[in-house]
Amino acid sequence: MEDQANSVQPALAQRARTFLDRLPLAREGGRQLRRLPEGGVVGDWFGCELSSVFQPIVRPANGSTIGYEAYLRILGSGERALSPWALFSSNADDDRLVALDRLARTVHALNFLSSVEGDGLLFLNVHGRLLAAVSSDHGAAFRKVVDALGLPPERIVIETPLEASLQPDLLAFVLRNYRNNGFQVAINVDSPMQWQALSSRVPAQFVKVDSARLCLADDWRARLAWLVSLRERASVIVTRLEAKLDGVLPAGVLVQGYAYGLPAQRAAIMRAERYVLDRFAF
Numbered sequence: 001m002e003d004q005a006n007s008v009q010p011a012l013a014q015r016a017r018t019f020l021d022r023l024p025l026a027r028e029g030g031r032q033l034r035r036l037p038e039g040g041v042v043g044d045w046f047g048c049e050l051s052s053v054f055q056p057i058v059r060p061a062n063g064s065t066i067g068y069e070a071y072l073r074i075l076g077s078g079e080r081a082l083s084p085w086a087l088f089s090s091n092a093d094d095d096r097l098v099a100l101d102r103l104a105r106t107v108h109a110l111n112f113l114s115s116v117e118g119d120g121l122l123f124l125n126v127h128g129r130l131l132a133a134v135s136s137d138h139g140a141a142f143r144k145v146v147d148a149l150g151l152p153p154e155r156i157v158i159e160t161p162l163e164a165s166l167q168p169d170l171l172a173f174v175l176r177n178y179r180n181n182g183f184q185v186a187i188n189v190d191s192p193m194q195w196q197a198l199s200s201r202v203p204a205q206f207v208k209v210d211s212a213r214l215c216l217a218d219d220w221r222a223r224l225a226w227l228v229s230l231r232e233r234a235s236v237i238v239t240r241l242e243a244k245l246d247g248v249l250p251a252g253v254l255v256q257g258y259a260y261g262l263p264a265q266r267a268a269i270m271r272a273e274r275y276v277l278d279r280f281a282f
Helices: 002-021 084-089 094-115 128-133 140-149 162-166 168-180 192-198 220-229
Strands: 033-035 041-045 048-059 064-075 121-125 156-159 184-189 206-210 235-239
Touching: 002 094, 033 094, 041 094, 048 094, 064 084, 064 094, 084 094, 094 121, 094 128, 094 140, 128 162, 128 168, 156 206, 162 168, 162 184, 168 184, 168 192, 184 192, 192 206, 192 220, 206 220, 220 235
Parallel strands: 064 121, 121 156, 156 184, 184 206, 206 235
Antiparallel strands: 033 041, 041 048, 048 064
16 A cells, blocks of 8 residues: 555656646736746736645654645735735635635645645645535535546545534535545534534534634543544544643644644745745635
């Protein structure tokens, strides 16, 4: 199995390079993607450049990385760094929002293939409004992109925002769509109790909880241990950790945050100083 994985990854990287080689180096009218001389790709959205950074998701027991969450970095006109929140908020029309969200995920997938080694997972956020804007078959359009790149869809984890967990019926429908298209799925919850209420209704493979929210409860260790005990339903990821909690967290929990790795370019995708490392991910 390991030899097979090792043989597949170079083939994927080569396919990504072949795809990238067909892209222009300079902006061209009607083209939303262009490659960079130093490697990687950027997307063009009405004068804004979209690029990627990747934050590792780690097993604290041995420090191994199971995958990366992609974060959007945006350079506006006049070399101004913009937050993803500002860009998505400025696109009030649902059709434009859907197009922007898909472009961002395509940029992330290309940069992931061309810069991240190994066979780890790629976590991709979807904007909350997209869940309602797309009436059916969530993930079908992006599956075509993934297939064109030769990236196995099971290596991609579609992650829904916290507000989506307040609408369990819609969330369950959306996640089933993504899973039917071959993707894995992750949800964000504000507490173990919320996941307890959702766990029998929502087909998630990963559940993420913010460390700041988790630690509001005095018995957070017991609550987290209970979450991890449900791992046959979903693997638990504690996020936004700014201090290491090795030896404190229950066995089996996954971690993400500045203490375990900053969002970073895995290769010279873009000049890092041109982007603001904010905490909004769409």
